[in-house]
Amino acid sequence: MRYISSGIWKIFILVAICYLIAGCTSAASPVPSAQADAEPKKIKLTVWHDWAAQDSASDTMRELLSQFQKDNPQIELRVQSVIPDAYRSRLKTMAAADELPDVFLIGPDSMTREFVRGGLIQPIDDFLKANSKWAEGFEPRSFDSFTVEDKKYSVPMTISPTSLVFYNQAIFDQYSVPIPQTWEELIQAISTFNKHGVIPIALGNKSAWVAPSSIFSTLADRITGTGWFMDVMSQSGAKFTDRPFMDALAKMQQLARARAFQDNFSFIDSKQMEQMYFRKQAAMFIEGGWAVGSLIAEAPKDVLESTHITLLPAIHGGKGEPMATSGVVGKGFALNAKLEGERRDAALKLIYTMASPEAQRKILNGHMLVSYRIDVDRTAAHPLFIELHDLMKKVKLLPAYETQLTTAAVETLNEGIQELFKGGSPGTIAQKLQDTQANVLGKFR
Template sequence: MKNSVKVSVVFVVAVLAVLSGCQKNQNAGNNGKVQITVWHSYVGSDQRAQYMENRMAQFRVENPDVVIDEQKMPRDQYQTRLKTQAAANSLPDGFILWPNAMTIEFANAGLIAPINDYLDQNPEWRDGLVSSALDQFNVNGKIYSVAQGISLTSIFFYNKALFDKYNVKVPTTYPELKTAVDVFKKNGIIPIAHGDKNQWPTQSSVFSIVANRSTGSQWLTDALTKQNGAKFTDKVFTDALDIMKDLATSGALNSDWSTIDNVQSHAYFYREEAAMMIEGSWLLPELVSQAPEKIKPFIEMSVFPALPGGKGDPSTISGVASTGFVINSKASPEQKAVLLKLIKFLTDDASQKIFMEYDIPVSSVNVTPDLNKVTPFYAKLVTLIKEHPLVTVYDSALNSEQTEIVNNGLQSVMLGIQTPAAIAAELDKTVK
């Protein structure tokens, strides 16, 4: 028995030694190389897909001592998988994360590591970033990532040729939008091309700005923190849901809006079967590559019309700092060092200049586009950003549970399955 115990102890020690060695090998890789696994959603039609492919290839060239297992997946699959892995505390070493609410959830759960020290060690890089690129990844004074760019989510795209053909005024108020809808419908034109199969486009691109037009910006913060008596059951919020229902039931959207995704919906606009779209800045590269040449000169950008009696600033656009890489708190020191270098590599001025080539709004104050060299669409976007302040995108402010309620609830309201009051009450119950 004693000999057996000794053998067992020796065996356990040997196994632990092997496992420890394996762990070191996993971190260092073969021949002393550091191995990291990174996940992101820059794939397919995402405007950053080609950019990321090129930059990651360059990072590998400049860092031959690093082995990167890079996994890419579409946004919807990505977010689902990320939440599943987070629940199992089995996340990759580095991964793309959304700012604000999602970052707060992961930080509070201790799943990601702050990068404040690295930012302080590189003040020239840190100070060259727009404030939102850092602020929206700040949780209780700790910064967890740097936004790679800025995303506008509610740009009002319209085909000026169709507006001129049918003598329609570009709407600046909601009643004017309703008039435009009626004219286009009478002439067999879809007023607004839209797709919400994935259940986030309605919330991100339309409802976020409609709700802000109705409630104003401070109300959302107050409703989420139970300040100043604000609640999701307030009339200013249910009024916004009523407008969403009105857009669906009045025929302002294509009849298949709930069964096709936002990318599929763009075809209506490109074929001149639709006069308008409400989309994000991520659409620009697609406009350059896929919009027919004959309509490109007539594609204009504006903001969603004002709501009569609304409390929000009618000049705003919903927008947010874009996603950024975060570091798994369980990553080894060697892996963290590589991932910090990657975060900087993807957000420094050199990368930001390349970002502009892909028609993406940048997050650096040092990088100014030459409007004579960028695409006409990007030049218009730059002007839009200068003239219109950004307000919160709902899924950036809400936690995962609340976002799901809004995403599902919007479809239910617009399809007449649930009432605005019911969705508002369900959402209000989540506020602690």
């Protein structure tokens, strides 16, 4: 009995000890481990962009953002996508409320200058200096549009002509119309297409920027020359009421009066404009280099194969260069002026990722021109994109009105072109534009 009792007692003690050990282990489990303490805290960045469209260009840029997030799990991107037509006004609203995102797309030239003067963004020269080999790989003057008082505020990801004439060669051949080389030939082509029930030039100006951006910047330069524009932009010895500029407005109005565009051009957008061309309702449309991606992705095979690219024709007596077209360095990411420390470092890493040599190659392969020194892969690229790429090697880029003028002047010009198409006076529109630009620059007189 004693032997058995003693054995049972020992077993009881062993069981009790096991329970105590299990209990201690259970009680200790909520305490963070050393490994948990070592886990890095996520760096959070708010990021805004306008790649909201469902096209190859926007798809490529969104993919680069997603890849950055996958490669950098310690950085949490809180991304806001805004449609392009509302993007600038949304940013201005956020700036007024002192609630700008940490990193956001900013336009070149006037938009960058305005944000710098408002103390809203910060320079990134230290970052570019630390990555000089990469920074030196961009085409000459690529950073000019993001430079204010010798300080750089962003890195270009793309470059784009904003005024190209896309035409269907088969429609031109059908009616024996030559590709216009002069203004007079363009007016004659418009007349011929109208006689045969073909829309000469599809236009979607619902958002008001398409006609000024894709047609007027280049048309005006054909007459005034670039030197005059740079003077009037700074209000140094030139005015919008000068005769050459009013002649340019008159030429723009002539297109509307000659019925170059379909009747509903003020009620459809640029995507609907492209669709009209895809359906062979129009012989031409005028848009920026970004349209090539839409053509390749969406145009019917026969339309795509018949599509070629040219420039607005020369204008007799004008001071501008015929082998030139308005263009811009694409938008780049800017840093909120308040961003600092590890969050600034993370934002700079994002900027590099979006404009690195590898990213530039992906962008180029997505049928967008880049300002980095890499060539197109002719074995893989679509023939229409190769045509654009080769054309731009021969063409000079002109200052674009929408990126050079003050924001207020751009809005006045957009409204003025709409008035012009309705029969408004070129003189009245020129005076409004002159007053706006001079007033904003403090030179009202």
